[in-house]
Amino acid sequence: MSFFDEDNKVQDKVGMPVENEHESFVEQIKKRKREGIEIPLKENTQGKRNSTYLEYVKLIHNALPELDFDEVDLSTSFLGKSFSAPLIIDSMTGGTDEAFLINKRLGQIAEKYGIGMGLGSQRAGLKSEKLVESYSIAREVAPNAFLIANIGGAQLSEGLSTPDIMKIIKMIDADALAIHLNPLQELIQPEGEPRFKGILNKIAKLANDIEIPIIVKEVGSGISADVAIRLKSSGIQSINIAGSGGTSWAGIEKIRADRQNDDIKSRLGELFWDWGIPTALSILLVSKSVKMPIIASGGLRNGLEIAKCLILGSDLCAMAFPFLRRASESEEELENFTKSILAEIKSTMFLLGAGNIKSLKNTRYILTDKLASVLGNYE
Numbered sequence: 001m002s003f004f005d006e007d008n009k010v011q012d013k014v015g016m017p018v019e020n021e022h023e024s025f026v027e028q029i030k031k032r033k034r035e036g037i038e039i040p041l042k043e044n045t046q047g048k049r050n051s052t053y054l055e056y057v058k059l060i061h062n063a064l065p066e067l068d069f070d071e072v073d074l075s076t077s078f079l080g081k082s083f084s085a086p087l088i089i090d091s092m093t094g095g096t097d098e099a100f101l102i103n104k105r106l107g108q109i110a111e112k113y114g115i116g117m118g119l120g121s122q123r124a125g126l127k128s129e130k131l132v133e134s135y136s137i138a139r140e141v142a143p144n145a146f147l148i149a150n151i152g153g154a155q156l157s158e159g160l161s162t163p164d165i166m167k168i169i170k171m172i173d174a175d176a177l178a179i180h181l182n183p184l185q186e187l188i189q190p191e192g193e194p195r196f197k198g199i200l201n202k203i204a205k206l207a208n209d210i211e212i213p214i215i216v217k218e219v220g221s222g223i224s225a226d227v228a229i230r231l232k233s234s235g236i237q238s239i240n241i242a243g244s245g246g247t248s249w250a251g252i253e254k255i256r257a258d259r260q261n262d263d264i265k266s267r268l269g270e271l272f273w274d275w276g277i278p279t280a281l282s283i284l285l286v287s288k289s290v291k292m293p294i295i296a297s298g299g300l301r302n303g304l305e306i307a308k309c310l311i312l313g314s315d316l317c318a319m320a321f322p323f324l325r326r327a328s329e330s331e332e333e334l335e336n337f338t339k340s341i342l343a344e345i346k347s348t349m350f351l352l353g354a355g356n357i358k359s360l361k362n363t364r365y366i367l368t369d370k371l372a373s374v375l376g377n378y379e
């Protein structure tokens with residue numbers, strides 16, 4: 001049962017009557033934020049005809065592991081901070097009462113298991129003081145976890161100011177700032193802002209202006225080698241490739257377009273539902289073209305897939321939808337899921353004879369089928 005089931009509705013204590021234009025704008029953002037979690041929870045918005053390509057990565061069983069399972073060490077470091085495991089709860093939400101509860105539960109898990117957590121786009125928190133606590137709750141319950149603030153590339157391109165971005169960072173006392181690049185989502189979203197002109201210069205200026213590291217991320221369409229090289233030149237510190245094969249934002253926005261009877265956007269959403277660079281391919285392209293810490297995300301659903309991403313060249317892995325689903329069910333579901341994922345990573349490492357993350361990253365692998373042939377044809 002999730003928050004959006006009829007008999008389990010969360011009372012919206014910030015759902016005040018609309019008094020003026022600003023209130024109505026804030027209500028619109030809240031509605032969009034609520035749909036952004038309700039739709040993926042209720043409908044199937046995962047990739048339909050594509051995949052992460054991780055099924056084309058074969059690992060080689062080690063019958064002589066020369067280590068005890070209990071010795072396997074998942075700890076690692078990223079951007080100068082220690083993590084108990086190479087895992088991040090990927091950026092998702094904020095701005096509604098459901099989001100407050102989700103972020104609270106996710107923050108508690110991040111703190112307890114020493115993993116990272118990204119917040120959803122924080123523009124809503126800038127527009128209304130009342131919405132701030134749906135984000136800041138994460139820091140309240142996770143005083144030591146690596147928390148990542150979040151803004152949209154389109155908003156940066158439209159002129160979001162450095163002082164406003166500082167406010168967003170302060171809202172959760174963030175360890176890093178993620179800028180999400182989501183041209184596909186902005187394109188399909190009925191009220192989208194597909195305007196990215198001048199974005200790289202804006203990112204470079206911000207990288208110069210703020211003290212904490214910047215992570216540039218996609219939201220499910222992947223990062224190419226060329227884009228990674230251009231991003232690196234802007235002075236950012238890390239890339240989250242968020243490839244295709246998992247949550248489809250074209251899919252989510254298509255469903256929103258259907259609800260608004262926006263036929264053109266609905267057709268565009270269907271056409272581009274599976275658009276993007278599969279996660280495994282994106283990790284290989286980016287890790288072979290730039291030297292910088294990489295986060296893998298997009299369709300990762302178990303610890304074996306996470307281990308594959310680390311072997312292919314990522315430094316951390318992130319999951320969004322699987323955490324959302326469990327967080328919307330119960331604290332217990334969420335904790336059991338997290339423990340399973342960690343056990344799965346550890347088990348894969350044991351079967352490969354890798355006692356720590358460094359040794360895992362040096363494990364050999366075989367690329368097969370579509371992934372091997374697509375790389376062979378890449379010029």
Ligand SMILES: Cc1cc2nc3c(=O)[nH]c(=O)nc-3n(C[C@H](O)[C@H](O)[C@H](O)COP(=O)(O)O)c2cc1C
Pocket residue numbers: 036037040090091092093119120121150178179180217218219220242245246247297298299300318319320321322324
């Ligand atoms: C409900 C939901 C909300 C999301 N909101 C954001 C967001 O506000 N900012 C962002 O950078 N990415 C956002 N994402 C994208 C995720 O961080 C991630 O890149 C993407 O969903 C792929 O991971 P997955 O297949 O594990 O869901 C969101 C994803 C989901 C499922």
